[in-house]
Amino acid sequence: MDTWKNSRRPALELHALGRRAYVQWFALTGSFLLLLGLQGCFFNAPRLAAWELGATGQLPDCSVALYSDSVLWGAHNGLNRWPDPPGMMLRRLRPRYGVTDRTMPGASAYAEAMKFTNIHLASRIVVLQYGMNDAGKGYPYEAALRAMVLHVKAQRRTAVITGISNVVGGMALRDEYDTTARRVAEETAVEFADWSHVDFDPADMADPVHPGEAYSARLTQRLAETLDRVAPECRGGSVVVPVELSRAYPDQTAAMP
Numbered sequence: 001m002d003t004w005k006n007s008r009r010p011a012l013e014l015h016a017l018g019r020r021a022y023v024q025w026f027a028l029t030g031s032f033l034l035l036l037g038l039q040g041c042f043f044n045a046p047r048l049a050a051w052e053l054g055a056t057g058q059l060p061d062c063s064v065a066l067y068s069d070s071v072l073w074g075a076h077n078g079l080n081r082w083p084d085p086p087g088m089m090l091r092r093l094r095p096r097y098g099v100t101d102r103t104m105p106g107a108s109a110y111a112e113a114m115k116f117t118n119i120h121l122a123s124r125i126v127v128l129q130y131g132m133n134d135a136g137k138g139y140p141y142e143a144a145l146r147a148m149v150l151h152v153k154a155q156r157r158t159a160v161i162t163g164i165s166n167v168v169g170g171m172a173l174r175d176e177y178d179t180t181a182r183r184v185a186e187e188t189a190v191e192f193a194d195w196s197h198v199d200f201d202p203a204d205m206a207d208p209v210h211p212g213e214a215y216s217a218r219l220t221q222r223l224a225e226t227l228d229r230v231a232p233e234c235r236g237g238s239v240v241v242p243v244e245l246s247r248a249y250p251d252q253t254a255a256m257p
Helices: 002-044 086-093 109-116 132-137 142-154 174-188 213-230
Strands: 063-068 098-103 125-129 158-161
Touching (some): 109 142
Parallel strands (some): 063 098
16 A cells, blocks of 8 residues: 555656646736736826926825805805805816815804914915905904915915905995905905906896805806916816815804805
């Protein structure tokens, strides 16, 4: 019996060597094919142009935060919100932007300045759309707006002031406060969207102070064009920055705008 086993051992060892060689060949072949597939993915994947990556070769920072009252919140007729609010419009117009929605119905620069000037700002661009409630309620406006802008600049962020959208039926301080917003933007060297001069038809209003969808879309388009001046590298159509759209005050029930 031992003799028979010994006589079979060379054949068994040869068989085992053959099986190992087959397994190694199969593994190497699979790895080679996988490598070819990955190579195809890398070399055939769409590339960003040099201008899209910027001078450093890194993806641009296209983050923007919206601080606003009910106009950028997308309100109409009380606490109703358009299904396509300005934050969503902006994301569609400029898909590269990561949009953080910090809008709040009823907000004013006067009421928000103290809280705003004590928060950390993470977004590269900070849009300030205040003044409607300040004008409507006769709040002091300039000092609060200026403090907000200086806080943005102190944190090495870029501020954009929208100005005040148009109303119907009159608002005593609306024009004066819009002029104030323009002057603050000029004196602090930040971009001004000049919402007062966006095409306006009273028929496009949802109520006396809130834009209807068409007017809201034109205001958002002007804001997008203003952002283009701040960050032209973020104007392109492909999504290169994750988009996060959130509500800062989802349970807000304050009177509007």
